[in-house]
Amino acid sequence: MANPQLNDKGELTHLLTLDGLPGEVIDRILDTAVPFVSIAERDVKKVPLLRGKTVFNLFFENSTRTRTTFEIAAKRLSADVINLNIGVSSTSKGETLLDTIDNLVAMNADMFVVRHGESGAPHLIARHLSAAGRSGIHVINAGDGRHQHPTQGLLDLFTIRHYKQDFRRLTVAIVGDLLHSRVARSLIHGLTTLGTPEVRAIGPQTLLPAAVESLGVHVFHDMAKGLSGADVIVMLRLQSERMKGALLPSPGEYFKHYGLTLDKLSLAKPDAIVMHPGPMNRGVEIDSAVADGKHSVILPQVTFGIAVRMAVMSMLGTS
Amino acid sequence: MTSTDRRNGLPDAEGALTALAERMRGAVAINAALVGIYSGGAWLAERLAQVLPGEHPIGYIDVSFYRDDYSKKGLRANVATTTLPFEVGGSRIVLVDDVLYTGRSVRAAINELFDYGRPDSIELAVLVDRGGRELPIEPTYVGARVSVARNLSVVLHRHVDGRLELTVEPSGAQGG
Numbered sequence: 301m302a303n304p305q306l307n308d309k310g311e312l313t314h315l316l317t318l319d320g321l322p323g324e325v326i327d328r329i330l331d332t333a334v335p336f337v338s339i340a341e342r343d344v345k346k347v348p349l350l351r352g353k354t355v356f357n358l359f360f361e362n363s364t365r366t367r368t369t370f371e372i373a374a375k376r377l378s379a380d381v382i383n384l385n386i387g388v389s390s391t392s393k394g395e396t397l398l399d400t401i402d403n404l405v406a407m408n409a410d411m412f413v414v415r416h417g418e419s420g421a422p423h424l425i426a427r428h429l430s431a432a433g434r435s436g437i438h439v440i441n442a443g444d445g446r447h448q449h450p451t452q453g454l455l456d457l458f459t460i461r462h463y464k465q466d467f468r469r470l471t472v473a474i475v476g477d478l479l480h481s482r483v484a485r486s487l488i489h490g491l492t493t494l495g496t497p498e499v500r501a502i503g504p505q506t507l508l509p510a511a512v513e514s515l516g517v518h519v520f521h522d523m524a525k526g527l528s529g530a531d532v533i534v535m536l537r538l539q540s541e542r543m544k545g546a547l548l549p550s551p552g553e554y555f556k557h558y559g560l561t562l563d564k565l566s567l568a569k570p571d572a573i574v575m576h577p578g579p580m581n582r583g584v585e586i587d588s589a590v591a592d593g594k595h596s597v598i599l600p601q602v603t604f605g606i607a608v609r610m611a612v613m614s615m616l617g618t619s
Numbered sequence: 620m621t622s623t624d625r626r627n628g629l630p631d632a633e634g635a636l637t638a639l640a641e642r643m644r645g646a647v648a649i650n651a652a653l654v655g656i657y658s659g660g661a662w663l664a665e666r667l668a669q670v671l672p673g674e675h676p677i678g679y680i681d682v683s684f685y686r687d688d689y690s691k692k693g694l695r696a697n698v699a700t701t702t703l704p705f706e707v708g709g710s711r712i713v714l715v716d717d718v719l720y721t722g723r724s725v726r727a728a729i730n731e732l733f734d735y736g737r738p739d740s741i742e743l744a745v746l747v748d749r750g751g752r753e754l755p756i757e758p759t760y761v762g763a764r765v766s767v768a769r770n771l772s773v774v775l776h777r778h779v780d781g782r783l784e785l786t787v788e789p790s791g792a793q794g795g
Contacts, residue, residue: 311693328696332696332698334695334698334700335681335684335698335699337700337702338700338701338702339684342734342735343707343708343734343736344733344734344735346734347684347685347731348684348685348730349684349689349694371631400657457656460686477760501656510736596634605667614684614691615694617689617690617694618689618690618691618692618693618694
């Protein structure tokens with residue numbers, strides 16, 4: 301089946317998932333993001349690429365950081381940005397998702413940035429636009445259910461490449477609640493595509509998805525073993541609001557086994573970097589001494605996230 | 620002044636660079652920044668800074684984010700990072716490019732410069748001017764003037780030893 305993210309020339313037309321996205325396209329996005337980083341340091345933090353375009357941020361789920369960074373990215377490309385928190389507007393009056401989209405298309409939308417609690421919602425919108433002959437309107441998945449969060453995966457890849465250059469020599473350890481994490485899923489697909497030889501998943505049995513090993517990941521339940529020799533440590537947030545049933549004894553117990561402390565960090569390579577997609581639960585999955593320490597690249601991740609989203613939007617803008 | 624390679628009707632690039640430097644010598648402010656438009660203009664800015672009297676900060680500009688054909692052609696791969704390691708506001712700037720044609724790259728470069736600050740002045744130095752302007756832009760300093768058919772591009776190359784060479788090629792993505 302044709303990749304719904306690419307047009308017939310192989311150019312990116314939607315960004316829905318990193319699963320199946322060719323390595324050349326991922327490389328092209330990461331390369332394109334590099335010159336966007338420095339735009340934040342100028343007098344005028346704007347370039348005119350998307351001047352006159354209208355971007356709708358459709359957030360059916362709350363997310364301050366992701367929505368804000370998408371908004372900044374679009375504004376630095378000179379687009380007009382409309383933020384809609386749909387959870388509290390039309391759908392509560394009974395309007396369907398696709399009716400909402402049709403109304404926004406009638407308002408001459410050029411791009412949708414979609415965060416939705418249901419896996420596959422951005423795909424559904426992309427297919428709907430395509431069926432309606434609206435191939436000039438682009439969809440970016442800003443997180444769908446437990447499925448994917450491709451721009452977070454890309455900004456993680458950008459951060460790793462920035463500090464470690466070549467993926468083909470790296471050991472990357474992803475720690476914590478992989479079961480509920482669309483961030484981890486996107487990152488694993490990206491790392492694998494770019495040839496990372498060793499990707500590890502570290503966490504308790506109850507928080508690791510059953511099929512994670514089929515993605516080429518090595519599973520560790522012992523954090524000390526899993527961190528040994530790691531170049532990159534990605535800490536995941538303990539998603540307590542997504543927890544259904546008792547998957548864990550208590551946050552304190554979790555921290556004891558899987559919280560990243562300076563002691564545990566010392567088992568990784570001396571120049572290891574520590575990442576976290578945010579928001580952090582200090583004292584639950586990560587100790588403040590690590591989060592604020594010299595190995596932490598958590599805040600650069602946020603800055604790079606804007607550049608990566610600018611790159612994606614500017615590549616979609618004309619395809 | 621410059622010798623002409625009879626095979627393609629183009630001047631020798633090194634000769635054109637010498638001629639360009641002669642015209643700039645004494646005319647360019649001794650502290651003017653030389654800002655090269657990627658990639659040919661960047662090589663030329665570095666060479667000019669070596670031979671012109673005075674201290675010339677070097678900057679690099681990639682106009683991809685300011686091109687007027689973005690909506691038609693999209694963003695090209697391998698956009699370089701614009702680097703202007705001096706205060707643009709109040710500075711004297713000489714934009715340097717390899718080939719002046721339609722004037723659209725220069726328009727884009729001027730727009731980009733103003734997003735960094737308000738320069739005191741901007742001049743334009745080009746290795747070759749091939750005519751065919753589509754915007755009211757004229758160079759301050761020219762190395763050589765050439766006449767080339769519309770369906771051909773004039774391209775500057777840099778060899779591993781640093782020597783510059785001009786060629787004509789069938790029109791591709793280049794334009795400016």
